[in-house]
Amino acid sequence: MSRKHKSSTIAVRTGIESDTQHHAVVPPIYLSTNYGFPSFGDVPKYDYTRSGNPNRGLLETALFELESGKGAVVTNCGTSALNLWVSAFLGPDDLIIAPHDCYGGTYRLFNTRAQKGDFKVEFVDQSNDQALAAAIARKPKLILIETPSNPLVRVVDIKKVCQQAAEVGALVGVDNTFLTPIYQKPLELGADFVIHSTTKYINGHSDVIGGVVVTKTEQHAEELGWWGNCIGATGTPFDSYMTLRGIRTLGARMRVHEESSQAILNFLQSQKRVKTIYHPSLPDHPGHEIAKQQQSGFGSMLSFEFDGDIEQLKTFINSLTLFSLAESLGGVESLICHPATMTHRAMGEKALAEAGVSHFLLRLSVGLEDSGDLIDDLAQAFDSVEG
């Protein structure tokens, strides 16, 4: 598809009318694990589904075109996308720099593999210029950025880190799960890779686990494709079909997610049980100016510090009816999460404290329900805390 099209158009149109057999408007699903060789020695485009499949191929095309990349490898989850990336590029003597407040599973993956001696890792507060410069001076091979970060939505200046990385020959990957290419295009800001948990906004319906690594160069796509097949990290045809179906509405969904999160932010600012609110759209958020430069929207993940004791916090959460207490994010349904005991519990108390994740921090994934209903629900839950 031509690059002149906007994201929403790419999301809707990729693969439409591509069926040459029956002219199905929506591309059909190919569940077959294997494909015939036309004749002896004549290797077909697809031979075995671990290495390639038409549905996964279409999803990869949609994702790399959305991210302005040259190639992509779709994996069975976001974690395996990150694992594929480090497996392909890191050896025992190589260093990766990752954010100190990265997704809990990413922290666990890098930490565990580093302890086994697979590679070296340093977790750094990437919004601290000095700490970042000191880490980059160690000549890392890879740098992972997660912006906005999870769960404190800290913003990292992608362009600046990419410039510093280039000076030491490091490759930069950006976990773009929170904003999607609708609101942020890291490859256009100088990054070499974009990584997604497509489980979140990209699929958007909380019914498929998936991931992707998108590359800026064809060569990196080829290398990652080889590794994806080698270690068996690739996504299934059915998941790929479902995720492409989810992507069709990505542009429209992201718009409504964001509108509703703005309404909820306004509401939260007037609540006495709400202490600090974390969202890049707030002028006093430390990443507000950078977010305005590198993002085309502020996104809809937000978190806040609850003012009260743990019993009151429990009452608040248990009183909500439209925010499900669950991990994950980016689906049509609204969620509330207590990172310290849920998504980020694998980090342990020390790392949680270092990352600034307190036991009173609550994270909201604002869904697509009516925003007035969501605000009413939050209001009655705050009321029930007062007894």
Ligand SMILES: *Cc1c(COP(=O)(O)O)cnc(C)c1O
């Ligand atoms: C969920 C998530 C991941 C991991 O993805 P899975 O699909 O759960 O394996 C990685 N990064 C971020 C930012 C996430 O939110």
